[in-house]
Amino acid sequence: MLKGFNRNFKPLEILTEEQVESIHQGTLNVLQEVGVQILHDRALELFQQNDCLVDLDEKRVRIPPSVVEECIQRCPSSFRVKAREPKNDLLVGGNRVYFRNFPGMDTVDLETWERRAPTRKEYYDLVTVLDALPNVHALSGYPYFGFEGLPEVMKMSEGEAAKARNSSKIQIVTHSQSSEIFSIRIVKAAGGEAFGIAHPASPLSYYPEALEALFRFTEAGFPMHAGSGLIMGATGPATIAGSTVSNNAEVLALVVLIQLARPGTRLIANDFVHAQDMRSGAPAFGDIASSLHVAAFHQICRWYGIPSCTSLTGVSSSKRIDFQLAYEKTIPTLLAALAGSNIVDLHSAINAELTAHPVQAILDDDIAEMIGRFLEGVEVNDETLALDLIEEVGPIPGQFLDKAHTRKWWRQEQCTPQATDRLSYPEWLQSGKRSAIDYAKEKHEEILATHKPTPLTTEQEAEIEAILEEQEEYYSKHGLLA
Amino acid sequence: MGREIDPIEQLKEAILTYDTELAADAAQRIVAEKVDLLEALGAMTAAIRLIGDDFSSGLLMLPDLVGAASAMTAATPIIEEEIKKTGVQRQGSGSVVVGTVFGDIHDIGKNMVVTFLRAEGLTVHDLGINVRAEGFIEAVKEHNADILAMSALLTTTAPEMHKVISALENEGLRENTKVIVGGGAITEVFADSIGAEGYGPNAPGAPALARELIGR
Numbered sequence: 071m072l073k074g075f076n077r078n079f080k081p082l083e084i085l086t087e088e089q090v091e092s093i094h095q096g097t098l099n100v101l102q103e104v105g106v107q108i109l110h111d112r113a114l115e116l117f118q119q120n121d122c123l124v125d126l127d128e129k130r131v132r133i134p135p136s137v138v139e140e141c142i143q144r145c146p147s148s149f150r151v152k153a154r155e156p157k158n159d160l161l162v163g164g165n166r167v168y169f170r171n172f173p174g175m176d177t178v179d180l181e182t183w184e185r186r187a188p189t190r191k192e193y194y195d196l197v198t199v200l201d202a203l204p205n206v207h208a209l210s211g212y213p214y215f216g217f218e219g220l221p222e223v224m225k226m227s228e229g230e231a232a233k234a235r236n237s238s239k240i241q242i243v244t245h246s247q248s249s250e251i252f253s254i255r256i257v258k259a260a261g262g263e264a265f266g267i268a269h270p271a272s273p274l275s276y277y278p279e280a281l282e283a284l285f286r287f288t289e290a291g292f293p294m295h296a297g298s299g300l301i302m303g304a305t306g307p308a309t310i311a312g313s314t315v316s317n318n319a320e321v322l323a324l325v326v327l328i329q330l331a332r333p334g335t336r337l338i339a340n341d342f343v344h345a346q347d348m349r350s351g352a353p354a355f356g357d358i359a360s361s362l363h364v365a366a367f368h369q370i371c372r373w374y375g376i377p378s379c380t381s382l383t384g385v386s387s388s389k390r391i392d393f394q395l396a397y398e399k400t401i402p403t404l405l406a407a408l409a410g411s412n413i414v415d416l417h418s419a420i421n422a423e424l425t426a427h428p429v430q431a432i433l434d435d436d437i438a439e440m441i442g443r444f445l446e447g448v449e450v451n452d453e454t455l456a457l458d459l460i461e462e463v464g465p466i467p468g469q470f471l472d473k474a475h476t477r478k479w480w481r482q483e484q485c486t487p488q489a490t491d492r493l494s495y496p497e498w499l500q501s502g503k504r505s506a507i508d509y510a511k512e513k514h515e516e517i518l519a520t521h522k523p524t525p526l527t528t529e530q531e532a533e534i535e536a537i538l539e540e541q542e543e544y545y546s547k548h549g550l551l552a
Numbered sequence: 553m554g555r556e557i558d559p560i561e562q563l564k565e566a567i568l569t570y571d572t573e574l575a576a577d578a579a580q581r582i583v584a585e586k587v588d589l590l591e592a593l594g595a596m597t598a599a600i601r602l603i604g605d606d607f608s609s610g611l612l613m614l615p616d617l618v619g620a621a622s623a624m625t626a627a628t629p630i631i632e633e634e635i636k637k638t639g640v641q642r643q644g645s646g647s648v649v650v651g652t653v654f655g656d657i658h659d660i661g662k663n664m665v666v667t668f669l670r671a672e673g674l675t676v677h678d679l680g681i682n683v684r685a686e687g688f689i690e691a692v693k694e695h696n697a698d699i700l701a702m703s704a705l706l707t708t709t710a711p712e713m714h715k716v717i718s719a720l721e722n723e724g725l726r727e728n729t730k731v732i733v734g735g736g737a738i739t740e741v742f743a744d745s746i747g748a749e750g751y752g753p754n755a756p757g758a759p760a761l762a763r764e765l766i767g768r
Contacts, residue, residue: 467681471660472618477570480615496740496753 071150071159072207074168075442081372081410084365090373093314093366098135100319105132106274110281116330131323138322141329147375149336151293154238154262155524160208162293162338163377167407167445168207169438171200171417172384174426175215180511183390185425193217193229194236195518196418199428201237202521205438206417206431209233210381211244211267213418214426223550227252227541231534234260236523242267242295245283247550252541254290259533260526265338266290268328269297270320272305284324285331293336295379296324301353302363303346310359314366317343325376338412341367342381355385355422356398364402365409372410379413380406384434389421391430391507400437407441432510432517436487443485454479489513559587560595563627567599570619572626579630589640592631593673596624600671604756617755618660621667628670643673646698646766649691651679652735653712658705661735664755665701672759685712685719692720692729698766701758703735710737714746730765734758 085093105123108114108131118124123132148163160168177188177196188196196213200206213233216225226249233241234256242265243253250266257264266287270276287294298317300306306313321339328335343363344353354360364380371378383406386398399416406414416438418431459475462468470476489509493501526534545551557565559581566575582592603620606612635642648669652662659681669676677695679687692700700720704710713733720726732750733743743751750761 466657467659469660471615472570472622473615474570474619477615477619480613494753496751499740500753 071156071161072168074160074166074207075407075445077165077167077407077410077445078447081368082365082405082408083369084362084409085369089311090370093311093318093370094373096315097318097322098138100274100315101133101138101322102135103132104274104319105130106270106276106319106323107131108276108281110276110278112285113276113281113327116327120330122326133323133326138326141326142322142374142376144329144333144335145325145337145374145376146334148377149293151240151265151336152263153240154234154260158207158239160240162336162412164412165410166412167442168413169205169417169434169442170208170379170413170415171206171210171213171431172381172415172419172426173210173212173214173423174419174421175424176426177214178390178420178425178427180391180427180429180507187216187218188214190217190219194232196426196428196431197232197236198521198523199431199514199517200417201239201523202517203417203431203435205435205442206239208265208413209237209239209241210415211242221542221545221551223247223249223545224538224542226250227256227538230256230264231538234534235526235531238262238524240264243287243292245279245286247545248279248282249541250283250286252537252544254286254292255537256534257292258290259530259537261530263292265295266292267295267297267340268324269295269299269340269342270324272298272300272320273316274320274323276323281327284327288328288332288335291332293338294328295340296321296328296337297340297381298342300343301346302343302359303348304351306343310362310366313343314363314370317341317363317367318370337376339367339371339376339378340381341378341411343367344382347387352387353382353422355382355387356394356402358401361402361405364406364411368406368409368411377412378410379415380411381415383411383414384416384419385422386420387422389425391420391427391433395420395430399434400441403437404441404444407445428517429507429510429514432489432513433506436489436506439487440485559585560592563592564595564599566627567596567620567623568602570616570623572623575623575627576630579627583630583634589631589635589638590642593642596627596631597671597673600624600668604668604759607754607756617664621664621755624667624671625663645673645675646762647675647677647695648699648701648762649677649679649688649695649697650701650703651683651688651691652681652703652705653709653716654682654684655712656704656706656709656735657681658703658735661705661755662703665703665734665752665758668755668758669701669762672763674759674762685716688716689719689723689725692725693723697729699730699732699762701732701734701762703733704738705736707737710735710742713738713748717746717748732758732761732765 117131151160153159176185212229226246230253268284300317302313306316345357345359347354368378383402386395388394417434418426563578666678730749733748734752740751
């Protein structure tokens with residue numbers, strides 16, 4: 071099992087108990103009075119069979135508080151997810167914090183900062199780097215959105231295959247044009263489990279395809295991501311409290327449906343709520359309002375006893391690896407981890423969901439290491455208090471640098487980043503004035519030269535190949551592939 | 553550590569594991585068992601070079617460097633004492649006067665430089681901390697030093713180095729004594745500006761710098 075990091079202190083609580091109660095009651099009120107729009111017949115039927123008020127003409131489902139609370143109870147407060155190799159299993163929930171990458175559609179040129187589709191090799195190399203990095207504990211839906219030359223409809227499943235081939239870490243399986251039918255089989259062929267994902271279309275609506283995927287994933291027995299995607303001021307209220315209520319209703323409606331479809335399904339509530347940039351209309355990635363929302367979201371999930379994760383933390387509005395990117399990634403990631411997020415998306419994404427790069431993933435791994443070290447907190451015992459040592463050393467000329475205690479503890483107490491410039495000024499001059507990005511580029515080369523992901527067996531490989539061929543035939547028949 | 557291990561090996565092992573007690577014990581065994589003293593010095597040099605190399609490549613950090621230096625420092629006086637007693641002839645090597653300048657009492661880095669210079673077989677006269685210009689001059693004269701090495705951690709004490717160099721000139725010692733400087737407050741630019749011949753950003757680089765200046 072991957073250890074991740076343990077938060078050894080109380081989580082950040084942005085809301086008072088009364089505020090949590092107000093948001094919860096507001097959410098129940100929205101679900102019961104306003105309801106949600108469900109554009110899927112089987113789902114409508116399931117809600118109807120379980121005491122929900124269903125208007126079949128409007129496709130509107132009103133969920134009574136008793137059903138919501140019953141379904142919250144059915145969610146395990148912590149659970150294990152099995153990876154292809156047991157060393158990469160996850161234990162989701164409680165004080166444990168994992169980090170994951172966040173996708174970007176394209177790769178980016180590190181000189182011109184222009185976007186382009188990655189090659190197949192670049193796609194697989196990014197997976198390899200994510201597999202190698204110690205603080206990437208799981209993989210997102212896709213590292214890039216497909217690669218050069220790949221038909222649109224094959225992008226998801228080819229990605230799932232790439233992740234299975236070059237990494238044994240747990241991945242999220244997404245869906246597009248029923249690709250999940252094949253992706254589920256690919257994951258199973260490789261051995262182990264993956265997270266399935268279901269998400270609303272804000273405000274308060276659920277499209278057929280997302281719900282069909284929800285049923286397929288739960289039938290496969292996969293743990294679920296109950297996703298979200300509200301934009302504050304556009305597809306939800308501009309206020310943090312209002313957007314928290316609206317988003318909470320959207321997530322809980324998914325929780326209800328998942329627990330009705332397959333009671334006891336392992337589930338993690340995912341937060342992907344953004345403030346909106348009011349000039350461009352794009353999400354304002356890295357905006358602090360999103361972090362206020364995130365803190366409230368995780369506090370409420372903890373109150374429900376549902377594990378939670380954050381997907382909006384790893385992205386920036388900046389187009390390049392620079393100062394803005396660093397703070398727009400680091401501050402929300404830190405706050406999400408402090409607020410009790412069990413999985414925080416961080417690695418590799420650069421601009422919005424548009425670009426990603428392995429060099430960025432390497433830089434992000436140091437951020438994860440720093441935050442993770444902070445989460446572990448302060449160890450206080452006789453040895454760490456060091457009273458005997460302080461007495462032994464005494465005032466000047468006493469010193470601690472040559473003590474065995476120092477050698478034993480400094481590495482555990484500090485965090486040693488892999489790609490950080492900590493040289494003295496003269497050494498820095500001698501190094502050719504190298505920066506963190508230079509170190510990360512070097513590390514990138516080193517990982518690609520040395521890291522060998524655990525390969526699939528020949529049988530597994532053949533099975534995946536056959537599934538992909540079958541999928542191509544399926545899309546050809548349905549007129550989606552020439 | 554069992555007694556069956558060769559004392560020279562024990563000494564190397566002690567330096568590589570930062571074990572001061574083991575190092576002192578090894579030195580005493582070397583004396584008691586009449587092991588070749590020059591071979592013992594050579595072993596220490598080899599061990600501390602390994603440490604220095606691993607530090608330069610980023611594998612080891614300061615606590616390791618100081619730990620190894622401490623282990624060596626625990627063994628050195630015992631072996632040096634025996635060399636004096638027995639009159640074993642060492643190959644001629646350079647002589648270095650070292651100290652932290654007046655007003656500055658920091659010596660961790662300076663002590664490491666001393667260890668690394670000694671490990672290279674240089675004869676090092678360590679004047680300690682808070683050394684006045686007159687103290688340096690006296691020692692340079694007394695030991696006919698090839699090199700004067702000064703350390704300063706504080707920006708406020710760095711100018712003291714300039715004062716010492718002026719004093720060397722006034723005493724007519726400047727031509728025969730090369731000056732090397734280092735410490736937290738010192739940069740290569742500063743070293744040049746006061747006319748020092750050498751500057752080093754860290755302790756493991758000191759022996760090479762000294763050798764280059766002495767030309768031996």
